[in-house]
Amino acid sequence: MGLVAGKPARKSEAAPELQYLPPPLKAGDSISVIFPAGYVREQAVLDWGLQLLKKWDLNPVFHQDLDARLGYLAGSDAARAQAVIDAFTSSATKAVICGQGGYGCTRILPLLEGKIPTEALKKKRFFGFSDVTALHSFFQRQLPGLVTFHSPMPATSLLAQGTKDSQDALYDALFGKALALACPALHGRTLQIGRAEATGGVVTGRVVGGNLTLVTALVGTPWEVDMKGAILLIEDVNEAGYRIDRMLTQLNQAHGGKLFELIAGLVVGDVGDDLIDDSKQLGDDVDESDWYWLKLLGLPATLPILTEIPIGHIKEAKTAALGANGRLDLVGQKLIVGVNDLL
Template identity: 50%
Template sequence: MEWIVAPAVKAGDRVAIIAPASPVSVDLLEAGIAVLRSWDLVPVVHPQVWSKQGYLAGSDEERADALVGVLDDPSIAAVVCAQGGYGCTRLLELLPISRIGAHNLPSKRFFGFSDITALHSLMRVAVPGYVSFYAPMLATSYFAKSTELSRESLRLSMFAPNLQSACPPLKGRCLQMGRARSTNGVVSGRLVGGNLTVFTNCLATPWQEDMERCILILEDGLLSFILALHQFSLQ
C-alpha cells in the first residue's frame, strides 16, 4: 500500500480547529490556541467549536458539517481536534465514506486522539493509505497547561517533512512507569488502533479499517490486557 502523507505544516499556514465530540473548556482552548500562534501558525476556530448541546459540542449535524467544511476549505493546511470525550461514532453515518474521500483530505494533516479514533478509522477507509496522526489535542490540560512533551509531540507531527521525523523512536523513554515495557526483536507494519472502546465499536462495520499485517496499538483509561482480549472476543 502506498502511504499518503499530507504536506508538512509551515509557518503562516492556517490550521482549522474543530470539536467533533464533547464541549470544550474555553480557558484550555485559548491556551492551546496560544501555543499554535507561538509556532507562527494561524488558528482558524470553526464556529461549531463554541456550540453546546448537552454533553456534545453541538448537534451531530453541526459537528459533521464542521469536519466536512474544514476538509473542503483549500486555505486550510491541517485540522486539529480540540478534544475528545464522546460523540464521534454518532457522526459516522452522517459522513458517507464517498463524501469524505471526495474532499481534500489527502492535502491536510489531521490530528486527534481518544474518541477521535472513529474519525481516524473513517478517513483511512475513505482514502486507503492516508496517514492521520494520533496526536495531542489543544483543549486538554496535558497540552494547554502541562507537559512540554505533549506540545513537542504535536509540533513534530505538524512540521516534520516525513514520517520518520514526525514519529521519532521511543527507545529509552518511559511511556508510563511500571506499565510499559520493551522486548527484544523488530517488527514492521502499519499502525492501527486507538481508543479501545471506540476501536472495537468500529469492528465489523463499514468503518473498520484493514488490519492485515498491522501493528495494533490501544489506549484506554482502564485498559488491561485481559479486558482488551475480552473486548475483541465479543466482536
C-alpha cells in the first residue's frame, strides 16, 4: 500500500494530511463486482462490461444474487450491504468495482457502519460514481485520506459506449502504481481564478464530492462529505438548473452560508446543458454556463472555479481520485493529484 504525505489542505493548517492509496491490480487478479444500489437492467450491458474486465486479464467475482430485485433495488438492504462487506473482506479479490448506480447506496450506510476494518479498506481500490458517491463519502469518513476512484462502471452503457480514452483511464486507475499515473491531470476551463490569484493561480486541498444529488442527500447524516479546505468536485445528470441551485443553496446554508469560503475551490464536471429555462433572455454575447454559475447562482468572485472537466454521465468520463490531496491549477486549467509522487 502506498502511503504518501500530501500537502496541507490549507496554508493555515500545519500538519500535512495523510493519503492512503491502495495497491494497484496485476494481470490475473480477481476483482469484486458489486451492486449496492439498482438491479441489473440490461444483462447484455453487464456482459459487455465483464468482457472488458476479462480482456484486461481480470477475473470478476460476485458477492450477491444478481437476479435479486426489490422494487428498483438489487435485492434487500441486508443482502446489498453484505455484498459490500464481503467484497472488502474477501481474501480472493484485490479491488472492488460497483457494477452500476441507480439508487440504494444511502439506504445501506447504517448497515455498513463498523463492519469493514480500515485495514481492509486500505487493501483494495474502490471504483464507481453517481449513486455510489454515498459509499465514497462513507469510506472516507471511515478512513480520512483513503483514495477511492470516481469512475465509469461496467454494467452501464456509459462504459460500453465510452470513448477509448474513457476506458483507458479506467484501466490506468485499476493498474497504475503511482497516483499520478493512475489518475492523470483532469483538464477543464477556468471560470474564475478568484482568491487563487494570491497563490500563483493554485490552491490545494483534498478532492471530495461526486454526484451533487448524493452529496446533498448526505447532508445532516453521519456520512456527509467533509468539505473543510477541500476541492469540491461535482457532476450531475438529468437535473435542471434550478435543482442544482437548490442543492448548492442547501449545502451552503448547511455550512452557515460560508461554504464557498470553506472550500479551497470548486470543480464542475458534466451537469447537462439545461441550466436556465431560456438562454435567449441573456442575449447572444453571454455564455449561458458562465452566467448561470456567476450571476444566477452568484458564486462569490473569490471562489476558484474550474468547469467542464470530463467527469460524470458522459461517454468521455475520466476517472478521478477522491480523498486524494489535489492541486487545482486555475492558470493551467487542470486538477492534479499525486503531486508528491512526482517530486
